[in-house]
Amino acid sequence: MPPVTAVQRPVPLPASSSAAVARVVPRNEPPASESVIATPVTLRHVQFEQSSYVLLPESFPELDKLVERLRQQAHWRIEVMGHTDNVGDPRLNQVLSEYRAKVVMNYLIRHGIADDRIEANGYGGSRPIAGNDTEDGRSRNRRVEFILK
Template sequence: MKRIASFIFLLVGSYLQAQPNQGLLGEYFYGDKFDKKVATRIDKQINFHWDQHNKPINGLGENYFSVRWTGQLYIPEAGMYYFSVTADDGAKIWVNGVLTVDAWEQSGHPKTRTTEYVTGPRNRTYLPGKQWVDIKVEYKNAWAKADMVLYWETPYDIKSDLGSQGLFRKIIPAKYLSPQSKTPPIISASSRQSSIQRKPALSGKASAKPSTNPTVNPAPGTSTPIETVRLEKGKTIILQQVQFAQSSYVLLPESFPTLDRLVTTLKEKPSQRIEISGHTDNVGDARLNITLSEYRAKQVANYLTKRGIPVDQIDTKGYGGQRPIANNNQENERAKNRRVEILAL
């Protein structure tokens, strides 16, 4: 199996090496507010070590600057990915619209001493395979030396017994980075409907056969579709029209009208806090289901915050298959357990 996986990676690598415009768009700013742009260029990788002899770009010194890299990242196979940084002074990473690494305030004391070499947290993210996803990286340096390196561990790396220790993290190669948006594949209405109604197990799940559970009655406080009910404290609402690409947390366009109505409701009630919870059925590995449900909830939250809803107005949780509202032994009922809910706090 390892030989087959290696061969697949070689094929993917050969294809990507032939692609033009590799790397990310780097925007270089004076200061750390991203409001005084000095220059723009394409950086093949994020792997930099700057000092007084090696300045980041013409027009910037080695002190008090920031960089924002944007573009797309190719995901060679579906599964869990670990992202990490080595940053002096601070960095953030967004992958597929979700804040994945936040090491912004973890290093040094600007302008009082030389800041220390800091390794940022390694956060895991489930990503769908064989497609391009958005990536954004922000970096700041306050004083003296400046280091910024972006790493990942792919599912193939993590399969090793030592993978979870970070020993196999690698600098993301240029062939997996693009400064330009890639055109997504055209999906017919029939195939999209199929992807909504039938969601196979996540890559790497132990089994596609659901475990045997007794019939489950809905929890107290019956959930109601958002189209007919306004937010009421203590009441749970099912976002029935919110759908995701199969086995991923990428929102499908048919979700947007419902989420836009939710945005309007929250703007009318700026003091109303909500909890967004993701849920799955019981098919496959329970741990992966919890992770997927958590990132689906975060993706909904990200949609709301991009449209003006304050972050502190929203909580997110992923429950996986822990809170079924229907019988998991029948597919037509099991589908009801794959949902996103809103609880008015």
């Protein structure tokens, strides 16, 4: 992962990513020579229609918390990362993951976050966090994350 300019204090990730959004606390003015590899935060409650990039309404509260945190930390830059499982055509999964990341990015922009603070990338099924041999594992791999840049 590329180094980021914002520096995080070590904070254990809670079970809920909503709490993680509220607890990521970088220093206000990181030294220019210091860089840290940040840990991705999974937006666990960001959901889409199946095999689609249509954002479901139950995603809005978690995204609104992220918007608020980004407003509070005006120096933060983030990468929004879309991921899929490995079921189906890898090329279609890649495109789906890109569109999902862009939908989240557009939500943030529509709610007042400057577009130059957000990068959106899709990784398809190339970065699994669980095995793809069970439905539980596949569902964990279908996710949207962000990382401080």
